Amino acid sequence: MSTPITVLIAEDHTLVREGTRELLDREPDITVVAEAGRGDLAVELAGRHHPDVVLMDMRIPGLNGVDATRAIQAIAPAVRVVIVSAFEDEDYVREALAAGAAGYVLKTAPSRELVEGVRAVAAGAIVLSPQLSRRLAQGQGEPRRATDRLSPRELAVLRRIAQGRANKEVARDLGISLRTVEGHLHNIFEKLRVGSRTEAIVHAVGHGVVSIEPPERP
Amino acid sequence: MTPGGTPRRGGVLRRAVRPPVGSTRFWVVQTLAVVIGLIHAAAAGLGPLRPVGLPDSATLVLFLLPVLYAALNFGLAGSIATAAWVTILALPVLVLSDGAGARWVDGAQLAGLDLVSLVVGRSVERERAARQAAEQAGAAHRAAEVRYRALFRGHVAPTLVADADGRVLEANPAAVQLFGHGAVGRQLNDLVPSPARGAPPSLGVLTLHDARGEQRTVRPVEVAVRAPAGGLRLLVFRDVTDEARARGRMAAYAAGVVRAQEEERRAIAAELQDELLQVLVGLARRLQALAAFPGIPPPVVSTLSEAAHLAATIGQGLGATAAGLRPPVLDDLGLEPALRGLVAGAESAAGLAGRLQVIGLEGRLCAAVELTAFRIAQEAIRNVEQHARARQLVVRLACRGDHLHLIIGDDGAGFTLPLSEGAPAGLGLLGMRERAHGLGGSLQVRCRPARGTVVTASLPATPARADCAPVRTAAAAPTVGETDSVGRDGTTVR
Numbered sequence: 001m002s003t004p005i006t007v008l009i010a011e012d013h014t015l016v017r018e019g020t021r022e023l024l025d026r027e028p029d030i031t032v033v034a035e036a037g038r039g040d041l042a043v044e045l046a047g048r049h050h051p052d053v054v055l056m057d058m059r060i061p062g063l064n065g066v067d068a069t070r071a072i073q074a075i076a077p078a079v080r081v082v083i084v085s086a087f088e089d090e091d092y093v094r095e096a097l098a099a100g101a102a103g104y105v106l107k108t109a110p111s112r113e114l115v116e117g118v119r120a121v122a123a124g125a126i127v128l129s130p131q132l133s134r135r136l137a138q139g140q141g142e143p144r145r146a147t148d149r150l151s152p153r154e155l156a157v158l159r160r161i162a163q164g165r166a167n168k169e170v171a172r173d174l175g176i177s178l179r180t181v182e183g184h185l186h187n188i189f190e191k192l193r194v195g196s197r198t199e200a201i202v203h204a205v206g207h208g209v210v211s212i213e214p215p216e217r218p
Numbered sequence: 219m220t221p222g223g224t225p226r227r228g229g230v231l232r233r234a235v236r237p238p239v240g241s242t243r244f245w246v247v248q249t250l251a252v253v254i255g256l257i258h259a260a261a262a263g264l265g266p267l268r269p270v271g272l273p274d275s276a277t278l279v280l281f282l283l284p285v286l287y288a289a290l291n292f293g294l295a296g297s298i299a300t301a302a303w304v305t306i307l308a309l310p311v312l313v314l315s316d317g318a319g320a321r322w323v324d325g326a327q328l329a330g331l332d333l334v335s336l337v338v339g340r341s342v343e344r345e346r347a348a349r350q351a352a353e354q355a356g357a358a359h360r361a362a363e364v365r366y367r368a369l370f371r372g373h374v375a376p377t378l379v380a381d382a383d384g385r386v387l388e389a390n391p392a393a394v395q396l397f398g399h400g401a402v403g404r405q406l407n408d409l410v411p412s413p414a415r416g417a418p419p420s421l422g423v424l425t426l427h428d429a430r431g432e433q434r435t436v437r438p439v440e441v442a443v444r445a446p447a448g449g450l451r452l453l454v455f456r457d458v459t460d461e462a463r464a465r466g467r468m469a470a471y472a473a474g475v476v477r478a479q480e481e482e483r484r485a486i487a488a489e490l491q492d493e494l495l496q497v498l499v500g501l502a503r504r505l506q507a508l509a510a511f512p513g514i515p516p517p518v519v520s521t522l523s524e525a526a527h528l529a530a531t532i533g534q535g536l537g538a539t540a541a542g543l544r545p546p547v548l549d550d551l552g553l554e555p556a557l558r559g560l561v562a563g564a565e566s567a568a569g570l571a572g573r574l575q576v577i578g579l580e581g582r583l584c585a586a587v588e589l590t591a592f593r594i595a596q597e598a599i600r601n602v603e604q605h606a607r608a609r610q611l612v613v614r615l616a617c618r619g620d621h622l623h624l625i626i627g628d629d630g631a632g633f634t635l636p637l638s639e640g641a642p643a644g645l646g647l648l649g650m651r652e653r654a655h656g657l658g659g660s661l662q663v664r665c666r667p668a669r670g671t672v673v674t675a676s677l678p679a680t681p682a683r684a685d686c687a688p689v690r691t692a693a694a695a696p697t698v699g700e701t702d703s704v705g706r707d708g709t710t711v712r
Binding site for chain 2: 019027
């Protein structure tokens, strides 16, 4: 077995934090390396431990989940943050993804979803609770066929972007130039009528273009 | 002549036979006539004066004295009686005088005397009547003047009279109390800010400080009066201070109730969301962790998983309840996301095709405005879900200038609910209106049977930074253009 996935739990409710820790500790390939009851502490610990994944409570004292995510992304971009929230509103999801979160999982979702989510984001995917994906798809208001207008190459780019790859990686992956990737992205934005990378990802996830299943771990 | 009466035609005879017998002067005159009669008789040779040699006609002229005096003093009644008396006194001399020629001359003189008495008496009487009539008219005019002046001065409503150019000519004491003594001579525009005198004269109220510095709320009504010199403008102010105060108190009470309710909802939501929900989530995780413990028999594993799922489901329910009481998204992210949540909820709960349009909204608004708009939308959408049998729901939020317009429309059966106060549905509507008014906004409900309902709220778009405690100004309270009830026939009732 390869090295276990290291996880930081940021959660102010002791019961939830301990429950989550027990749950994850049962998984052989996951190790909880740190716990934080405050947002600012979570940022500090993430900078110190560099865990693979941070499970971040949306509402946490000190620094709220979204701001803490932004801070972690600033000091440790490789750390994948999953927002854990009781709120289903798509705007929270958008905000979280815009702050650089790699996932948004409902607190009341089945525990299995949380465990799978940790694995998926560790593997580089974007993870959303299924009902959120559905809602995002509806909320988008665009006809479902919008993504159909994307060319196979554009779809391939979008899929990789949604999995958390940087433009450079996508270029190498597909054997094309960085400028071509940027050109594809521009076309994708146009066709999906979105203004940002995050929106494009949300759209793709919402429309089932991108699977949340983790790709093969290297 | 009777006082107050006017001389009538045909009354001449009646008055002539009713001489002023009560007057001493009348009898003095008659006595004078007797004296003159004696002189006349004497002069005519019946008495001792005959040798003096005066002509008969000379003494006859003396009779003019009593006749004219009576005419001037007693009018026709006096002159005719005196003339008759004089004629009787002169008659014996006339009859007994010698010579037919002289008799004719004397007779003509006597007739002329009677004629003079008649003419002078009549003209004196006419002149007197005219003077009396004029006096009476003047008195009536003065009485009317006094009456209307008392009305103007005693009227509790402050009243200003201005000329056509708006210069104040008169102010009654109530107006002086309101505007001070300097009101007369000033321009209406200076005394009354122009909006109060806008095109529909009864609209709008005005808050002023009276001469004693007390705040008064008045509703001015302008009346144009046609007058010979270019017309007058009459401005009457109805004092609605007590009304406005009572309305203000009721509004404050309603706002207090709403605030308390919101506070309670927030507290309950927080308790559910931050405590109970968390406990259930912790429980679910622990149960699931327990199920993964090595060596647990499979049936127990599945029971534990189910229990974990159940705890999570209850937690989900609590979260939804808390969000219904006070959606966190409203406080955290603002109105647009919160409305999106409402529309999404209506889509999944009632199968409606929802659409949210947001125009011109930039940044967050004052919390009170956001909450009010949200609650109005929530109530309206609840009505659509429960009563409208609609297929489509459109929520539109438009920010124009300093106004926020919220429109909730559906294509349902129309709004034919009983709207009597206290009925549950009516209460919802009243609550929406009360909330809108609480911010100085307005609410309108338009519905046409089978063509859907449109609820329109207009609120001040106070940005979040400003001091945005809900303020109800006196002027804003009776909102112009509000709908007070909804007609069953589908028309908007104002």
